[in-house]
Amino acid sequence: MEKSKPRDVLLNPLFNTNPIALQVLGVCSALAVTSRLDTAITMCLSVIFVLALSNAAVSLIRRYIPNSIRIIVQMTIIATLVIVVDQFIRAFAYDISKQISVFVGLIITNCIVMGRAEAFAMKNGVGLSFLDGIGNALGYSLILVVVAVIREVLGKGSLFGIELLKKQTDGGWYAPNGLMLLPPSAFFIIGLLIWALRTWKKDQVEQEN
Amino acid sequence: MTTSDADPRASQPAESRRGFETPPRDTVSRTLFVAAVLCVCCSVAVSVAAVLLRPGQERNKLLDRKKNILMAAGLYPEGATASDVDRLFERVETRLVDFETGALLEEDPADYDQRDAARDPDWAVEIARDKDFGNIKRRAKRGLVYFVRENGALKQLVLPVHGKGLWGTMYAFLALQPDLNTVVGLSFYEHVETPGLGAEVENEKWKEHWRGKRLFDDKAEEIVIRHIKGKVNSKTPNAIHRFDGLSGATITTRGVTDLLRYWLGDDAYGPFLKRQKN
Numbered sequence: 001m002e003k004s005k006p007r008d009v010l011l012n013p014l015f016n017t018n019p020i021a022l023q024v025l026g027v028c029s030a031l032a033v034t035s036r037l038d039t040a041i042t043m044c045l046s047v048i049f050v051l052a053l054s055n056a057a058v059s060l061i062r063r064y065i066p067n068s069i070r071i072i073v074q075m076t077i078i079a080t081l082v083i084v085v086d087q088f089i090r091a092f093a094y095d096i097s098k099q100i101s102v103f104v105g106l107i108i109t110n111c112i113v114m115g116r117a118e119a120f121a122m123k124n125g126v127g128l129s130f131l132d133g134i135g136n137a138l139g140y141s142l143i144l145v146v147v148a149v150i151r152e153v154l155g156k157g158s159l160f161g162i163e164l165l166k167k168q169t170d171g172g173w174y175a176p177n178g179l180m181l182l183p184p185s186a187f188f189i190i191g192l193l194i195w196a197l198r199t200w201k202k203d204q205v206e207q208e209n
Numbered sequence: 210m211t212t213s214d215a216d217p218r219a220s221q222p223a224e225s226r227r228g229f230e231t232p233p234r235d236t237v238s239r240t241l242f243v244a245a246v247l248c249v250c251c252s253v254a255v256s257v258a259a260v261l262l263r264p265g266q267e268r269n270k271l272l273d274r275k276k277n278i279l280m281a282a283g284l285y286p287e288g289a290t291a292s293d294v295d296r297l298f299e300r301v302e303t304r305l306v307d308f309e310t311g312a313l314l315e316e317d318p319a320d321y322d323q324r325d326a327a328r329d330p331d332w333a334v335e336i337a338r339d340k341d342f343g344n345i346k347r348r349a350k351r352g353l354v355y356f357v358r359e360n361g362a363l364k365q366l367v368l369p370v371h372g373k374g375l376w377g378t379m380y381a382f383l384a385l386q387p388d389l390n391t392v393v394g395l396s397f398y399e400h401v402e403t404p405g406l407g408a409e410v411e412n413e414k415w416k417e418h419w420r421g422k423r424l425f426d427d428k429a430e431e432i433v434i435r436h437i438k439g440k441v442n443s444k445t446p447n448a449i450h451r452f453d454g455l456s457g458a459t460i461t462t463r464g465v466t467d468l469l470r471y472w473l474g475d476d477a478y479g480p481f482l483k484r485q486k487n
Binding site: 065 | 251255
């Protein structure tokens with residue numbers, strides 16, 4: 001097993017092995033919560049918390065998990081963390097929780113979380129797994145924030161609720177792009193981001209067999 | 210012992226086998242033990258979080274409810290703090306109503322949760338299929354009403370209403386003028402409709418257009434408010450009894466019409482409203 005350096009483990013998932021852009025995981029929540037920046041950021045923080053701790057927890061007990069219940073054990077740990085995060089958001093950010101409560105629950109099904117638990121945390125130490133969790137969650141967050149900024153600015157003319165482009169309906173000049181408010185726009189933006197990323201990092205382009 | 214530990218080890222790739230010199234993990238007893246310990250630990254973690262955070266969450270919920278009632282009544286200023294909300298809510302009188310008779314009850318409504326009551330067979334009734342427009346199946350025997358007063362005079366009456374949308378139940382506050390027919394506001398504060406589609410019930414523009422709509426006909430007998438597909442042309446004679454449909458959210462919109470039809474009808478607040486008008 002190659003010894004991964006902590007710095008690589010933390011920074012690779014940002015541009016080199018981005019979970020959304022290269023591994024194409026966790027795209028569903030990226031579509032759902034990115035119509036506004038505040039919900040996207042809450043989602044990102046939740047995923048960072050869940051991914052880092054689930055990776056660490058799975059790594060901590062990896063030698064004791066019976067093979068036959070491996071996946072269920074990972075799922076239980078992830079579900080527990082997600083529930084705790086959801087409870088916190090409801091206690092401290094009630095307004096935002098009303099917007100994203102459903103989607104926070106769906107972090108349990110986010111392929112990135114299960115994927116890293118299985119692919120990395122089961123085979124590496126606690127410290128490294130924790131960093132891998134943070135790294136992948138940061139890679140996920142990077143994409144989400146970029147998409148959310150584009151969608152909120154073009155779709156609503158605002159950022160974090162603060163008006164940037166005055167809408168025509170408010171007496172201004174900007175006609176909001178309705179497509180940006182719908183989930184498919186996130187899909188298109190992610191596609192364009194993947195294209196841009198692979199133009200910069202040509203080694204990510206898939207080889208034709 | 211030997212048969213069960215040989216197989217999992219052999220099926221693992223060579224590199225991971227090297228590191229795992231620990232005792233066999235896949236025996237039935239070991240599996241059950243790990244599962245049990247995991248369940249206990251996770252349950253404790255979740256329970257502790259839920260119990261510790263509940264007071265804060267309940268406070269948020271109550272504050273949110275007061276805020277929503279004030280918003281429906283058009284009395285909620287932007288950026289109001291929690292203490293602002295509490296202070297503004299002082300002019301609101303909360304009362305209990307018996308749905309069957311329509312009479313105001315003398316009991317103190319504090320701590321009465323209409324939603325919880327609807328779930329309790331002793332405090333709720335099943336709604337007849339042909340009357341259950343909102344598809345909510347049961348309704349509490351007693352309902353909450355909020356009298357908004359200014360200098361002693363009634364300015365608005367706020368009613369809690371709910372009914373099924375597309376994905377789940379939508380909860381709102383309906384604020385009425387003292388004629389108990391003209392709408393001041395309809396504020397949905399809880400729902401699980403799709404953002405951008407059904408969730409547009411929270412759109413400020415759509416909420417604004419409810420102001421001035423009349424729920425009952427001119428004789429104030431029949432509930433005539435309903436949705437149309439598209440935007441209501443304010444020049445048509447019936448415009449005051451029609452509200453805009455939500456684009457791409459047919460079922461949600463229909464749900465709004467239906468829940469109003471139920472809660473203003475004889476099976477719910479209808480008798481109470483009739484009494485109040487006299």
